[in-house]
Amino acid sequence: MSVMDAIKTRKSVRSFLDQPVEDEKLRTILEAGRLAPSASNRQEWRYVIVRDRETRKKLAEAANWQTFVGEAPIVIVACAETDNHVMDCGQLCYPIDVAISLDHMALVAAELGLGTCWIGAFNEEKVKAILDIPEEVRVIELMPLGYPVDSTTKIKNRLPLNMIVKYERW
Ligand SMILES: Cc1cc2nc3c(=O)[nH]c(=O)nc-3n(C[C@H](O)[C@H](O)[C@H](O)COP(=O)(O)O)c2cc1C
Numbered sequence: 283m284s285v286m287d288a289i290k291t292r293k294s295v296r297s298f299l300d301q302p303v304e305d306e307k308l309r310t311i312l313e314a315g316r317l318a319p320s321a322s323n324r325q326e327w328r329y330v331i332v333r334d335r336e337t338r339k340k341l342a343e344a345a346n347w348q349t350f351v352g353e354a355p356i357v358i359v360a361c362a363e364t365d366n367h368v369m370d371c372g373q374l375c376y377p378i379d380v381a382i383s384l385d386h387m388a389l390v391a392a393e394l395g396l397g398t399c400w401i402g403a404f405n406e407e408k409v410k411a412i413l414d415i416p417e418e419v420r421v422i423e424l425m426p427l428g429y430p431v432d433s434t435t436k437i438k439n440r441l442p443l444n445m446i447v448k449y450e451r452w
Pocket residue numbers: 292293294295296348399400401402403404436438
């Protein structure tokens with residue numbers, strides 16, 4: 283599958299089959315995240331992989347009771363172990379870098395026939411307490427991972443290029 287095909291195939295999956303994800307596929311997905319670029323190659327991303335059913339259920343509760351989060355066989359908890367470095371452009375590195383890494387993972391998951399969903403609606407303190415994540419570590423996103431119930435391609439509702447791209451000047 284080409285990268286563009288993976289981008290077109292990836293969609294938010296909110297319904298998962300009760301089917302485990304092969305260790306080899308998980309490893310390939312994590313490897314894609316590991317190889318991502320980051321500002322000054324800081325690599326501040328850290329991942330907690332949760333397979334335990336009870337823990338997944340607790341994470342779903344911490345994610346504003348989005349129950350589908352706990353129904354996936356794996357929840358990837360994307361964190362940052364960070365010194366809060368700000369780039370010269372004024373932007374914090376770690377949310378950008380973790381997002382790039384996690385998106386690499388979501389695209390490879392799509393290539394491997396797996397579904398994901400970005401989850402930003404969660405209570406960070408609750409997630410930290412559930413997983414014993416140290417105070418100084420930030421939790422950036424949750425990402426359920428598993429085989430989708432519906433693997434058909436979804437039409438993407440997106441702004442047209444002429445609304446988001448300007449050439450030469452704003
Ligand atoms: C940073 C981020 C946070 C998101 N948080 C949630 C969430 O908490 N719950 C949810 O169901 N979807 C969440 N989404 C999924 C978006 O709603 C979805 O990506 C968007 O509607 C486009 O649909 P698509 O992913 O199927 O292309 C999030 C997506 C992003 C990128």
